[in-house]
Amino acid sequence: MTTRIGERLSYISGIGQSVVGRRTGLSEMELTMQSVQAAIADAGLQPDDIDGLSTYPGGGRGTASGGFGGPGPNDVIDALGLSVDWYSGGLDGAAQLQAVVNACMAIATGLSRHVLVYRTVTESSAQGSGGRAGIGSSGMGRGVPGPFQYLVPFGAMSAVDWLAYSAQYHFHHFGLTRESLGQIAMSNRRHAALNPKALLREPMTLDDYLGARMIAEPLCLYDCDLPCDGSTALVVSHTDTASDAAHVPVQIHAVGTAVRGRPSWDQWEDLATFPGRDPAAHLWERADLTPADVDVAQLYDGFSMITVLWLEALGFCPTGGAASFLEGGSRIALDGELPLNTSGGQLSAGRLHGFGLIHEAVLQLRGDGGDRQVGGRPEVAVVANGAGSTVGCMLLTRGLA
């Protein structure tokens, strides 16, 4: 008997998103209410139908402490007057996707049938008030604890520094170039031009890209995503409710959550790869599909280099093969063999921090991508989140298998 792939009991029945912008002036709760109410309505449900709730990264990381997270589960349950049988919020696990994985597990165990999942950021507003905190840079008043003590005392303060390690290694060993990374930034920008909610929509040329100021060599400003305010929500439902679905069900075909190497930003054993290698392998172990079946990819682009690493880890090109895969950018265009980050990604649409990519995958599989809809009725989408010590991925299909 093969292992039961329990996540296939779940499908995404509804999606919602707040206004997305820079310094919106809206509270984290207002943004969250916009997305969660939209998602519940999109699923054709009422708030009283929701019996589970899951979020990343949980409470305590709102605007006042940097805007990395929104209101916690208790606050949202209370604000909406929900009555749930199960809820969860937290930072640890398979990156932002862990909130979705938790929802799948609650459904597979019978704890819930309709789980509201959300992710809110107010990093732009927090930055405006001087308070945005990068990962690893908070709570350092009494000295830096945990793994970040081996990074931040050396001015390696941000994930951009840690990803620059991978980029430099790929430049040296595999012929990756700034032009390769620029293809991701430019392609995302072309897609953003077709997304009315994207924050940066004006065209970007290679000269624009190459002329941007350096942040951490070889990564420049346009290799970095754009802090924003916004909230994205999903409803994850049990497949036995699919006959009532308001939209074509988007099934969770497989998730990748494994940690097999060292879960670390700077202790990962193999500099040619990154910790996403393990969830990527895990994903394909659980899937009935292969990379060749994927019609559209939403791969985390907190920094362009992360997208390179996911492309390789997920097997869309071999390790070290991204330089040739990205050459000219045609493969990752809307009409290419692997349309990539079709909303503009975090680089151009805004740092909705993983959940924007999930939202876009669902839109594409429904055929609701508007001007940026990928042709040929895409049936399979892959979403990858995170890098370093926090990584996860999932495979979505249009309709139930």
Add this chain to the structure above:
Amino acid sequence: MLPLRLRPFLDPDNQEYWTGGGDGRLHMHHCGDCGWWVHPAAPRCRRCRGANVSPEAVSGRGRVATFTVNHKAWIPGSEPYIIALVELNEQAGLFLTTNLVGIDGDDVILGMEVELVFEIVDGIYYPLFRPRQESP
């Protein structure tokens, strides 16, 4: 070099790593049973899972596995500085993040040999590295 060095939060596991440089050497956790070097410092060997680990001096010599020149002034007043991942000679994959000193970013190449030099601030011995000097 950096206008500010944030301090590590000291505990019984990492105390010797950060404060034990008075003899000019860096002390890292080492397994007395199987010989594995354990970094970051932890009270169990991650290879044999034994508890017989304790700080021992390393040679302070290694190679640049990868690096970046950081331009963003995360720390107000800082000039561009080199952040490097150094792989110590003691063991494949024994990495630590550090700053390279005594060299321009344009001159750093992957694989170059480097050696330890401490920067001492308020009792913390920050392990930095410089290009390996010829032995006298």
